[in-house]
Each structure stands twice: as C-alpha cells, then as structure tokens.
Amino acid sequence: MNKKFQFxxxxxxxxxxxxxxxxxxxxxxxxAVAGHFAGKHAVAGAAVGCAVGHHSAKKKAAAANAAxxxxxxxAAxxxxK
Numbered sequence: 001m002n003k004k005f006q007f008x009x010x011x012x013x014x015x016x017x018x019x020x021x022x023x024x025x026x027x028x029x030x031x032a033v034a035g036h037f038a039g040k041h042a043v044a045g046a047a048v049g050c051a052v053g054h055h056s057a058k059k060k061a062a063a064a065n066a067a068x069x070x071x072x073x074x075a076a077x078x079x080x081k
Contacts, residue, residue: 009043022061027053 031049035041 006042009046023053023055023057024050025053027051027056 027049028046029049031045031047031052032042033045034049035043035045038045
C-alpha cells in the first residue's frame with residue numbers, strides 16, 4: 001500500500017467526528033495495527049475495528065443511560081367504581 005493512500009485513510013479517520021461515530025477512531029487504530037501484523041490487512045482491520053469500537057461505545061453509553069435513569073414509579077391503583 002502506498003504512503004499517499006495510507007495518509008488518506010488516516011486523515012479520513014481523524015476527520016470523522018461526532019457522537020454518531022463514538023469509538024470508531026480508537027477501534028480503527030487498534031484494528032489497523034492488528035490487521036497489519038496479521039498479514040498486511042491494515043485497512044480491513046481498521047474497518048472491523050471501527051465497527052467493533054462503535055458497537056462497544058454504544059453499549060457503554062446505553063448502560064450509562066440506564067444507570068442514570070430513575071426507576072419508574074409504581075402504578076397507582078385505580079379507584080373502584
């Protein structure tokens with residue numbers, strides 16, 4: 001893979017931002033390193049790492065929201081008619 005293409009991939013990953021892409025940068029970096037050492041598959045590793053990183057960040061955020069949300073109040077009994 002030539003250096004220009006590697007730079008383009010790195011620049012693209014660094015410019016991707018926002019809450020929708022949480023975890024993608026860290027996962028892509030780890031995946032690219034793992035893919036590189038597993039047979040020169042850095043781009044495939046980055047893609048998979050991005051997906052895994054995003055998934056784990058999404059799960060972590062959902063768990064934090066569930067822990068922060070107050071428990072629902074018990075339903076009051078309806079008056080008898």
